[in-house]
Amino acid sequence: MEVALLTIGDELLAGDVENTNATWLARQLSARGVAVRRIAVVPDVVAVIADHVRAYGDAFDAVVCTGGLGGTPDDLTMESVAAAFDRPLVVNEAAREDVERTLAAIAAEYPDLDVNVERHASLPEGARPLLNPDGLSPGCVLENVYVFPGIPREMRAMFGLVAEEFAGDLRSRLLRTPLPESEVTPTLEAAREELPEVILGSYPSRGDDPNRVKITGETEAALDRAEAWLRERIEVEDGR
Structure with a gap:
């Protein structure tokens, strides 16, 4: 099994945030016998992300994306993956329910939190949702592309949901x-x-x-x- 890692965010390119996700994922995948063939860092630009998703999706067995999930203007990963597959973003009901549950659980601690639930719960049409065990924003799987959050603890928890889907002979x-x-x-x-x-x-x-x-x-x-x-x-x- 050959995999590409696509880490997304202007903060990574600027050196403001250390790219620990790539190192951690490469170790996890290598331990499972998977060959990591590419590790790329790309900016928060829809066309650039989509181009890499398309190219790596065609070239490798799986693509793992991290970063760019959430409700801020630079969280463009879901939009980019949807563009790569020429699909619209649609609200996923399982993701919506999970986001609402998470918000209800933290409402007392963050009473003034204003979250666009539909934006957080919007996934590329036909994607399998990955509900976030340790945060708010869901990830997803679309064909051979896996989308995880950029926050390390959330990314690691979400990888655990699908870890058994990665296996190789190395x-x-x-x-x-x-x-x-x-x-x-x-x-x-x-x-x-x-x-x-x-x-x-x-x-x-x-x-x-x-x-x-x-x-x-x-x-x-x-x-x-x-x-x-x-x-x-x-x-x-x-x-x-």
Whole structure:
């Protein structure tokens, strides 16, 4: 399974907000054997978002979008996804009921809160609603496009609703070596021809941690072969 991540918001491009959603989602998907093939950050512009949704939806098995849900003028993600599929935005009754329940639950704490319920509950026509377990704005699934909120705790909770829909065959293994990266590089270059069934990555040390070589493949047999080949050629610390 190949997935693209589309993170949306001018605040991400300006560096005002750190893009932790992309990192978290990439880790979750990779742990499920899914290959994350693209991570993109785009502005709050309908045409740009829609173009990316169309292109990535055609190229990959799934697209995961985060950010741009809500009632402010720059919350344009639902409109953009609807445009990508040439569908109108319509009020989803399940989403409306959930938004109203959430507002009723917080009414005492926020008595002056003024929310456009229909705007929050409007999804692309035919989309499957994802009710927000930890916030107000619903997400949705439309064909192979998943739309989550940008607030990290809400995004993580919503991903949990559909996590089982993401599964792939990739698995990985880390080898740790005391050798400097420059000494490992020739071996990794040779491995491109000798080990075509795996992908090898070299990750420099962080602080007191040793350098790491990551092996990624689709079978344990492929990982075993690659690990044995590497252990014959570079020094590897015990415990991987």
